[in-house]
Amino acid sequence: MVPRREHEVIGNIDRDPVALLKQSSEGRVPKLIPLRYGRMIASPFTFFRGSAIIQAHDLAGTRHSGVIHQICGDCHLSNFGGFATPERALLFDVNDFDETSPGPWEWDVKRLVASFVVAARHFRHGSVAADEMVRHVVSSYRDRMAEYAEMGILDTWYDRITFERLLDNASDPDVQKRIRRAMDRAAERTHEALLPKLGIREGEGDRWRILDAPPAIFHVRGEQTLFDPDDDWLGVDDPAAIVNKCFGDYTATLAPDRRQLLSHFKLHDMAFKVVGVGSVGTRCLIQLMIDTHGKPLFLQVKEASKSVVARYFKSPSVAHEGRRVVDGQRLMQAASDLFLGWSKGPFGRHFYIRQLRDMKFSADLELMDTNLLNFYARVCGWVLARAHAKAGGLAAEISGYLGTSDRIADALVIYANAYADQVERDYEIFVDACRSGRLEARTDTDMAADFRV
Template identity: 65%
Template sequence: MNAPLSPDERRARGRAARDRTPRKQHTAVGHVDRDPVALLEQNSAGRVKRLIALRYGRMLTSPFAFYRGSAIIQAHDLAGTPDSDMPMQICGDCHLVNFGGFATPERTLIFDVNDFDETAVGPWEWDVKRLVASLVVAGRHLGHGDAAARRFAYGAAESYRERMAQYAQMGALEVWYEKISFEDLLDAYPDPDIRKRIKRGIEKAATRTHEQMLTKLADFEDGKWRIRDVPPGVFHVRGKSTLFDKDDDWLTHEDPQGAVAKVFTDYLDTLASDRRDLLLNFVFQDIAFKVVGVGSVGTRCLIMLFVDHFGKPMFLQIKEASKSVVSQFYKSHSPIKNQGQRVVVGQRVMQAASDPFLGWAAGPLGRHVYFRQLRDMKLSPEIELYSADLLEQYGRLCGWVLARAHAKAGGMAIELSSYIGKSDAFALALTDYATAYADQVEKDFEVFQKACRDGKLEARSDSDIASDFLV
């Protein structure tokens, strides 16, 4: 085993990267001479056909919704931008709504990155750029104006720089154990309005348990719980409310129950023995399809309902994992072949604490999936209700959280901090990038809107599809 580099050697490595790729080069928007609609269609391949229209319908509601659903476009564009050549495990879809609160296995409520469908090894700058651009796109959409939107992006990038400098002074175990709890947020933010929102979030999280979800999602019939069909959001794959076409391979499979049982057994093999033993206390009740998010709409996502000997519920989510958009445009050689395992490994590496039931499997039809609990004490930001000052502070919080995730995942806080430096040159470059890329997003959104109007893409809202099932 080679001796690790000293802190001075690591700082020198970061400064050398700055010589190769000056920070001012991060203003480049990349490969934007492309067809955004073609990239979206490429990204929709293999999804449930009738749900692709719902995906586009959700993306059509605003430029920010479009941005959320079009990670493939920005990954394509970022492949044409300079980077410091210090790749690591990144989130891959690090916009401001993919942060949130959730409970650790010890039931501590923490704030962290919470979506890893696109996680892969890639340039760390890609995560920071997706975050700062999301703040400008969202800030404009919410009517805060260009000057405020630039301030949001700058604040997030500066927070990332400041926090990375702190992590560069911490030992490896200190970084590994670092968590950002809601109690930490109360200490960090003295503003009364922010503290009020944090306390309200803690109270709300306490109500978002499996027991609270049970009667909202299921009915007790003939001695067993059955998940309620509410299309297009939730439906049984082979039920009257299905949105699957008759020729879909999930409907033509000869033994669907056996397939589910096999996938679940394979999933159990990826868990630690204590987690497997814990799940043996639960009895299976039902399984149904659940549509989630914006960018994920149309990918295969199921929820499984179990109860223990007291009838207390456990919801597990099974989500399809396909090749990361990062891996499509940044060539790294990973030994991981199962895309569900890719998601689980990336999540465990980047998060301060992860769901104890994270695991993966391969389906009988070649699709890869991963498992996790469904919405256990999870909180998402309600950015539509944020004032300009609050959104700026939220952006700074996201910068802090992302710095922690990168410091843990890459183990290169010293190198990154040395590369970014002590001035605000990096933050200014990323603010210019975010502003220019938000302009590009708005142009792409207009192209997308036209494709929907002209019928090249079919877009339908949730209410449109729900009306198909009204009697």
């Protein structure tokens, strides 16, 4: 078991970050890869968000604690957020599991603390504030893990971090005000509110169509598609039959009551929707479904490929990458999406499916002052401790390793700052590669201009 002070080491940085990014872009829609890089080039922080493969590579060159269980794999501070449970309670939790896989618990903690330093530098909060945020993450994770170590496993599984609990833990009136505002915003983020923004009723009938807004949203077989003519998806003779087959396979992964619920909805349209930073170029679709009362349901279909954690940390082989994401999410979250399931595409690609928007939102980091970011850091540490305690059932082992002193926090402050320095160096290499033509980067605005008349 590695001594806690050795967590200062940032790992194996003898690599080419551009080559790793190219590796992670393989298999994506070719015309969208420049958009991925265009979103990443905005700042070292967006670069960090889109380059999970690089840190996974680097962490593989470090010694680990020996405590292994399901981890998030891409645990940066923007991958936490609020969402509604099937019972309509509003929770705060980890909300991105594309890279989930068995791994050392500290890989999640290290990505999280590094993200706070990278973000603090980007938002110009200063080095002292950045160090304080890291300490808040680590001390919260340590103290909450000690609490979970004393709880029965059933109590750990039942534990939920609701917004009401966040209010109880916020003594600052301004922080309480922000939490209440977030709750109000979440309540407005419904399928019905999204329908007039993304869809239009065709003619005088009841049929709805998703609006094209390339490069972010477009129909795969439409006039504004970004798919190459020789793409295998465009060679399918009967796409409707394929969609029906994939949807049937997906519903088979749901509980019977949820299959019954979905049976009340009819598919009206499907389109490609570019999401996030790291996922740009992977095959991500949205399905617009309408029930018998004309009420909408948007489902998101996301491609799942091999986890960056699994690329660099030996774990059992996975038969279906979509199921890997679903199983990891169900294991780590306090409650998961009502319609979370998986399916396989016509050419062997793996997908998972969930609701596109159901009271889901992420924090506006650029609007947070240092006081609010410190509170957010404590909450993220708490959330991650709960997720790890539930996923592994090893809270006592992790808590024993962490101890009660600040030794692990001291080590991770050094790690986070050193790794943020490395991110900035990698970012400069990435920018130079884009300028030299080794990589092509295009912004959303640049690509949208291609479709203007």
